[in-house]
Amino acid sequence: MGDPRRIVSILLLTAPLAACIPASAPPQRPAPATITPAPTAPLAYDDVTGGDVQPTWTLKPVATNAATVTASTYTVRSGDTLRAIGEMTRAGSEAIAMENDLAPPYTLVPGQRLRIPAGLYHRVAAGETGIGIASAYGADWGEIVTINALSEPYILRVGQRLRLPAEARPLPKKEVDIAARAAAFTLDIDDIATGSQPALAANRAPAAASAAPRRPVTAAIATPAAFTGRFVWPLPGKVIARFGPLAPGKVSDGINIAAPAGTPIHATANGVVSYAGDQIAVYGGLILIDHGSGWVSAYGHAQQIDVRRGQAVKAGDVIGLAGASGQVQTPQLHFQLRKNRIPVDPLKQLPAR
Template identity: 70%
Template sequence: MGGRLHPFWLVLPGAFALAGCIPSVTPPQRSAAPLARPAVVAPTDALPADFDFERRSLADVRGGDPAPTWTLKPVVANIRTVESSVYTVRRGDTLRAIGAMTGAGSEAIALENDLSPPFTLIPGQSLRIPGGLFHRVASGETGIGIARAYGVDWGDIITLNALSEPYILRVGQRLRLPREARPLTPREVDVAARAEAFQLDIGDIATGSQPALAARAEPLAASAAPRRPVVGAIASPKSFSGPFQWPLHGAVVAKFGKLAPGKINDGINIAVARGTPIRAAADGVVAFAGDQIAVYGGLILIDHGSGWVSAYGHAEQIAVQRGQQVAGGDLIGRAGASGQVQSSQLHFQLRKNRLPVDPMKQLPPQ
């Protein structure tokens, strides 16, 4: 998860071209041909026989802003350098107050001193204050946005701060940043944003796209049919114990794992006819639905709870939106050749606690 993924072209027998899920040492040149963009349609199985599959963006179809949540709130760099020290607890001190006073943040201090809720402090107690670079989270900021503002990897921030599901940041939280972090210029941030269209990792989207919430605010509950785009933090399903079902049936043309030196597939690729219905592999909440990640074209992520996320790439149509509650077997889109592929197929991933899992070991026999 720590490194960025770079797409490459792999031509398999039967002329199935795969990309997006497989990293390479050298990123490819951008194709001169425009990338196919998925249409967003009503979630129904019955489409007119003459439906033309025209390439339309989310904005064209819904009249809304197609920008993903991590771009909606610009991050204002407020990086602060904190020196390592020892603090002696005084009467009336709270961990939050000490975190604000030192700049290290209560979460980092608790982690450094192996403290656990309710974080009871005793006068005279010595607390180690961790040194390093810290960013204070503002309202609406996302993990991906913060990482991009400082030119670092979101996965490294997760590790440094021991963040866990549901990965929702809180306003005022102080995130420890990697030592190489520095505020990027507006031009550098713009370049980073455009680069994300090719190399943003699915795990990053699943864990770093939730906008920060106020201290006592609650995430939004999922809805079966959101009336407008959901741009706030969404509550994750409470739990999930399986099982998963096939999102569609077809020939598996690329399996999970190492394909060649430097080339790894984080999921499986299934060759199917254009327009084949894509169905949710299990109950969950749509965490992302859009076409802003150029490698995958139409991409849908579903949060199932308990750390499980499923991903569906190269969709020709998207029939769901962020914040929508779905049941296993529900139609979520239709397969196609959007993104950097040359033939109709579905790239399907399963992740548990950010890590890719072989879908073939979680799915029933076809």
């Protein structure tokens, strides 16, 4: 599912039909990167990564209520909807749609026979997130995204039934070892970009982005309607690691740019901050920005973070300061661009210089 160097913090945080999306006590982790307040926009470290305010995905524990469904067929009756059939059979409506090659708007005809796929299905509760659900069952979030055909904006629906991988299983409480479980479950940028939105009730809308949130935003955040403008360089400096293969068995999903500690990091394009913290240890201080149209940018190794989750930013805005946090020895910025979850070479998207 991407970079194997992922580290966890146990999670709990966040789709409409064909859309989707961390759980248990916060894990032990190495000493955090120094993320200090910005003079012009005070932001305490605790606001981002711990203390009084936990990462969004740890706010809602996951109740492991998964039900085993056996394969069967269902005959559609007048007034039936795909979602109602999923509720009756305890199978996910997304999984039923995939099994029967149904496409939006999922029109059903009385007498139509639907195959109900066997599997283990979790019923999503308010505020639960995809990463949290995955961690609660020891499953890979990326696989859950695939088998449920989830897509942007990856916001789970309260009552939605997610099909889990065949090997998934809830651990009995007496069997749970929090430290061991934390060490076994890892995260990468794609997990956070697609699985950290809290589930919403059907009649609730995601929170609108704000230019300067006064408090950490713990609800699902509305994604930009579409990508606007073009990308700009996040900071000046020499590219010291390029996109693609680095050595046998090692691949970089972005580029690394050398920069003196304290160099301002700029948003590469207009968007909404979807993550700001240090829960992926390899990257240290990390910021993710959703630009809409499937585009996401990532900024790693920051020594200071100056934005909050849910904050609207414009191209060129200062979002933090470069440093050597995470698993690097010298100050630099790790910069990624992703389109529909796939890492792309930033040098092909940034202006020549």
